[in-house]
Amino acid sequence: MGLAERRKVLGYSQETLAQALGVDRTTVGRWECGKSEPQPSLRPKLAEMLQVDLADLDSLLGRSQALSQDAAGSPSSDDHTPGVTEDMIRREFLRAITVTGALAALPGDEVEELSEGAHRGAVADFLRMNAHLWQVYQLAHSKGPVLPVVHEQLGTLSRAFKERSSTEVPSLCGAAGDLFQLAGELAFDRNRYVDAASSYAVAASASKDAGAFDLWACALIRHAYIDLHERRYQEAANLLSAAERIARRGDSELSTRHWVAAVQAEAYAGMDDFTACERALDKAEQVTHLTGLGHNGGWLRFDGSRLAEERGARYLQLGRLDLAEKALMTALGQSALAPGHSFRRRGAVLVDLAVIGAKRRDVDQVVAFGRKALRLAQESSSGYVARRLRALRVECGPLAGDGRVAGLEAEINALGKT
Structure with a gap:
């Protein structure tokens, strides 16, 4: 993604971006064409407006590609720009899942031939590693160090799709739906909303293919948080309505539908609908009636322990300060x-x-x-x-x-x- 694409995603025109930075519109145009670069004094403000850090701003401006060219003009193997890496992994995963999905239509002997040498038991290993990464993410004060490990796990999972038989694809899709949600969480925490949205979309697609309704619903809930952050409350409510319908088809012993309600309350508060917000909060509080654990501590962590802070935040949105x-x-x-x-x-x-x-x-x-x-x-x-x-x-x-x-x-x- 370049500077122009990022600007458009965030809803800026060249003129509005230029006005906020105190430059002429043609200056922004020259940056986007690669004819010039922003002055150092403008970079922090430009990065803040585009919701990226300074390193990622260089990537948007095309500097990372230029700096990583070797003498022959090919990309350096040392290019670890986060956005570039995540985008490559997502594309490779989608290509792999398309190929493996096609294997299901082949005769059985051809499937066995193509999947010869596959290592059995890998799906369980992926799920155990995913659960461990969620725990590390939850406990880590700084989320950044978790990112390289998640990237490595995503790459390994993507390669696994090329080696597994078609019968293993649904289980691998479930592992992917889990892991891409974590990748999205990491991107969201780093203010990389486009990357987060892409990861959540892949997670939802993989979860759907796995037939994992609760996992699928959770991917949509996380995606809705991006709309909430950008104050697109109606769009978030629409996405959460879909998540609610999917969650009804899931496990009634899990707290997925209660999490949906808690996030719906935020959308309703944003739309200044106190009655709907209160109704959603009351539904979320029914999580305390679940007899079991209700969550897995990974991609589903909603357990009711944060109901007071959720209610307080919603009342603040609605202007009910006391x-x-x-x-x-x-x-x-x-x-x-x-x-x-x-x-x-x-x-x-x-x-x-x-x-x-x-x-x-x-x-x-x-x-x-x-x-x-x-x-x-x-x-x-x-x-x-x-x-x-x-x-x-x-x-x-x-x-x-x-x-x-x-x-x-x-x-x-x-x-x-x-």
Whole structure:
């Protein structure tokens, strides 16, 4: 993907992007044609607007390809640009699944001949490794180190499709639907929304082919989060409606349908529909009625432990500040938010409490909770928490004259440039 494609995906015209950067529209055109490059002083702002880091901005500008050419003009084997690697893996996987799907139409002896030498038992190994990677991802303060291992597992899985018989394809599709959701989570946390959406789409397709309804529904739920982030609430509601229908065909002992309801509440809150939001939250809370575990700790982790923070966040969206603060303080005091648990979740609660302070013009509350969230973002390198903190700056506009708020905003700005 180049600069022009990324700009269009995010809804910018050349003119609107140029105005935000303080340059002429023709300057943006020259960047996109490769005739010139942005000045160093403009790069951080351009990267922020395109929702990428500086290394990925170079990739969009075509610099990574130029720098990785060897003397003969061929790409270097040392090119590990994340977006490039993920795109290649997705294309290779889709090609492989097409080929293996075609094998099902061949006579049995031809299938055996083509799949000769396949290593049995690999599917179970993939599933065990996937489960381990989800655990590492969940516990890791910084998600970045998980990425190379996931890339390696994706590559191995893609190659496995070429070696397995057609009877093994559904199981491999299930493993792929699982792993591509994790790849999407990693991309989303790094603010790479196009890559996240592509990974979730592949995950949904693979899960469908596997006949794994809960896995399929979870891929759609994760995809809906991208629409929610970009405030396309109706689009998210439509996607979640499809996920709800699919989840009904899944395992009634799993919490998939309750997770759908929890995310639907966010879409309804975005559309300012308090009644529908409350109804969805109440449905999500029925997860506590499940007799078993209800989740697998991997691609499905919804267990009801975050219901208080979800309710608080939704009330905040709807402008019900007293209800929101009560629910969020309950969430903050729960053991699920103690040190060692999700930095992303604790960061979101802290930012929401800071936002409530900003809406009430309470500087002490803004600074107290904002700084705690900032420390979490610095410790974890979480793009998600950093993104929430940048949104907090908008709420703090009327308080910008206060020195403590200005200092917090300066540290948030610095966080976005690292």
